Amino acid sequence: MYSGTTASGFRYDIDEKNTDNMELVDAIAEVTDGDSLAVSKVCRLILGDEQRKRLYDHLRTVDGRVPVEAVTREIIEIFSGAAKGKK
Numbered sequence: 001m002y003s004g005t006t007a008s009g010f011r012y013d014i015d016e017k018n019t020d021n022m023e024l025v026d027a028i029a030e031v032t033d034g035d036s037l038a039v040s041k042v043c044r045l046i047l048g049d050e051q052r053k054r055l056y057d058h059l060r061t062v063d064g065r066v067p068v069e070a071v072t073r074e075i076i077e078i079f080s081g082a083a084k085g086k087k
Helices: 022-032 038-059 068-083
Strands: 002-005 011-014
Touching: 002 068, 011 038, 022 038, 038 068
Parallel strands: none
Antiparallel strands: 002 011
């Protein structure tokens, strides 16, 4: 289990099996190739539906939006923590 808290204060727990998923690799490749819509899929695959909803609520602005850039920044930070082996 990878656990951590992002700089913005979002607490996450990622089951290691979520990172061993070719569909996740494909979604990351799509993002890398410029498909910003794939960020949603990456987020769901790494966090699951419940944590993704919590992340969106955590990042929601006063007008109700969830900025794509903010989600992307959080996902990058989460991956960075998992890559460093935070458990």
